[in-house]
Amino acid sequence: MNFNNLDQLYRSVIMDHYKNPRNKGKLDNGSLTVDMNNPxxxxxxHLTFDIVDGIIEDAKFDGEGCSISMSSASMMTEAVKGHSLKEALEMSQEFSKMMLGEDYELTEDMGDIEALQGVSQFPARIKCATLAWKALEKGTVEREGQADTDSEENAK
Known part of the structure; x- marks a missing residue:
């Protein structure tokens, strides 16, 4: 497949996720909720995750933004389902490497994410592509901090 065909395929994948977002909405009883914006x-x-026994059972997103940020959120919510928070963070790190033009390793279960690789050539759009992933990282850090605080309280 030549570069133009590949570029066209990636564009169609991005637009499909934008026009037909997967996991759009909110979970009423999510165990992790994160809000983030790109000023x-x-x-x-707005991300909501249902985490059961350390595994992301469900993930939803809501918000407003460009085709890059919304399609990236759609792809991210698909990719992290069925994975632990640690695995989701590892996915996020690999995605960040891809956006920065560094060597990266995407697993097969990360779905359509590689379609966003071309965004790395447009520095102003990288923040759009990474918004949902950074929100995932923020939520995970906050959750781990809360777990540490809970553990300390229980130890007293």
Whole structure:
């Protein structure tokens, strides 16, 4: 497949996730909720995760933004389902490497995410693509901090 065909395929995947987002909405009883925005362009994201026994059972997103940020959120919520928070963070790290043009390793279960690789050539759009992933990282850190606090309280 030549570069133009590959570029066209990636564009169609991105637009499909934008026009037909997967996991759009909110979970009523999510165990992890995160909000984040990109003040540069106004994109905003609301993530909700249902985590059972350390595994992401369900993931939803809501928000407003460009096709890159919304399709990335759609892809991310698909990719992390069925994985632990640690695995989801590892996915996020690999995604960040891809966005920065570094060597990266995506697993097969990360779905359509590689379609966003071309965004790395447009520095102003990288924040759009990484918004949902950064929100995932923020939520995980906050959850781990809360777990540490709970453990300390229980130890007293």
């Amino acid at each position: 540069t362009c106004g994109d905003r994201i």
